[in-house]
Amino acid sequence: MDLFEYQGKQYFARFDIPVSPGGVADTVDAAVAQSEKIGYPVVIKAQVQIGGRGKAGGIKLANNAEETRFHAQNILGMDIRGHIVRRLWIEKASDIKREYYASFTLDRSAKKYLGLLSAKGGIDIEQVAKEDPEAIARIHVDPVEGLSTDICRKWVEAAKLDPEAHDGAVDILLKLYRCYTQGDADLVEINPLILTPAGKVHALDAKVTLDDSAAERHPEWDEYRGLEQLEERERLAKEKDLQYVALSGSVGIIANGAGLAMSTVDIVNQVGGSPANFLDIGGGANAQVMINALTVINTDPAVKAIFINIFGGITRCDEVAKGIVEAMSRVELRAPIIARLDGTNADQGRMILKENESARLIMMPDMLSAAKRAVEIAGA
Numbered sequence: 451m452d453l454f455e456y457q458g459k460q461y462f463a464r465f466d467i468p469v470s471p472g473g474v475a476d477t478v479d480a481a482v483a484q485s486e487k488i489g490y491p492v493v494i495k496a497q498v499q500i501g502g503r504g505k506a507g508g509i510k511l512a513n514n515a516e517e518t519r520f521h522a523q524n525i526l527g528m529d530i531r532g533h534i535v536r537r538l539w540i541e542k543a544s545d546i547k548r549e550y551y552a553s554f555t556l557d558r559s560a561k562k563y564l565g566l567l568s569a570k571g572g573i574d575i576e577q578v579a580k581e582d583p584e585a586i587a588r589i590h591v592d593p594v595e596g597l598s599t600d601i602c603r604k605w606v607e608a609a610k611l612d613p614e615a616h617d618g619a620v621d622i623l624l625k626l627y628r629c630y631t632q633g634d635a636d637l638v639e640i641n642p643l644i645l646t647p648a649g650k651v652h653a654l655d656a657k658v659t660l661d662d663s664a665a666e667r668h669p670e671w672d673e674y675r676g677l678e679q680l681e682e683r684e685r686l687a688k689e690k691d692l693q694y695v696a697l698s699g700s701v702g703i704i705a706n707g708a709g710l711a712m713s714t715v716d717i718v719n720q721v722g723g724s725p726a727n728f729l730d731i732g733g734g735a736n737a738q739v740m741i742n743a744l745t746v747i748n749t750d751p752a753v754k755a756i757f758i759n760i761f762g763g764i765t766r767c768d769e770v771a772k773g774i775v776e777a778m779s780r781v782e783l784r785a786p787i788i789a790r791l792d793g794t795n796a797d798q799g800r801m802i803l804k805e806n807e808s809a810r811l812i813m814m815p816d817m818l819s820a821a822k823r824a825v826e827i828a829g830a
């Protein structure tokens with residue numbers, strides 16, 4: 451689960467990471483009231499779950515009520531790359547001497563945590579990684595050993611932060627590490643982490659992704675739920691208990707099991723196509739689940755072919771086949787289906803599809819030929 455900046459800062463504050471005092475506002479009047487309470491100058495910040503708000507005009511400095519009113523008016527309702535601003539975070543403006551970058555995430559292949567630190571923060575870190583990779587100091591942290599003060603200090607030196615920022619940076623990074631591990635996050639990122647002219651190190655932005663698998667340990671996360679900005683289709687999928695991730699291509703994908711769904715995404719790419727989504731209908735998928743899945747995919751206007759890839763284990767192929775046929779009678783699908791069924795009750799399933807085969811429902815004998823066919827149709 452992704453947090454908004456203001457929630458991320460509240461999360462940081464629990465771990466004693468220094469952030470600016472501030473408050474949220476959903477209206478222009480509330481923005482003015484917050485600004486008066488905080489004291490000028492303040493920064494008005496669009497709360498959307500996407501970066502680059504500064505460049506998009508979603509972050510403005512205000513020196514008085516009139517300026518707050520003006521900026522809040524402009525920013526509320528603003529569309530930042532498809533994300534509509536519904537809420538503002540207003541905080542005490544900071545003086546900035548330098549902008550750094552810091553983050554922790556998981557490096558799955560190394561089976562360790564990965565810390566990134568750079569003296570070139572504030573701007574696109576992806577761009578820094580591409581143009582000046584040396585400017586990012588990386589460390590791997592063994593989860594069992596943890597992060598020691600010593601190693602953290604060497605890391606800060608390697609990143610070439612200004613000497614006066616060293617103590618403050620070490621302190622924040624150790625706290626950020628605690629936030630990442632004890633706070634059960636998948637990602638914590640501070641960009642920019644700033645050095646003030648007074649020599650203080652401070653988090654000016656917050657990006658936190660919580661690990662949903664740890665939700666059981668954190669009843670307090672409930673307050674974040676319902677505020678998430680999901681796309682309409684993702685919301686529909688969530689309502690129907692489907693594991694759906696939107697992608698940008700033209701081949702809709704339905705598979706049972708996350709592993710098979712990922713392989714299906716891969717094979718579509720491999721044969722030159724582009725997946726429109728990842729959708730895992732899970733084990734034990736029945737006819738209703740297939741109807742739900744097709745309903746969700748059908749709301750995506752980019753979909754030109756729907757590749758259904760099922761390997762029956764607990765899931766029975768005849769059930770899936772019934773679901774496909776029933777869905778086709780109930781929902782007017784925008785794209786033809788290319789189906790591959792294998793595993794439990796595959797023969798019965800194929801028989802059901804065979805009786806209903808048409809240009810809108812194509813059966814293929816294996817995964818590769820089905821992928822090729824789907825991409826051929828989507829590309830045409």
Ligand code: GDP
Pocket residue numbers: 493500501502503504505509542543544545546549572573641642654655
């Ligand atoms: P992002 O563009 O979505 O990453 O939003 P950030 O919160 O990182 O803000 C973008 C940029 O706005 C920062 O890199 C700063 O340069 C600037 N900024 C944000 N808050 C302040 C502040 O309190 N004072 C000053 N002077 N600049 C700020």
Ligand code: MN
Pocket residue numbers: 502641642655
């Ligand atoms: Mn930022």
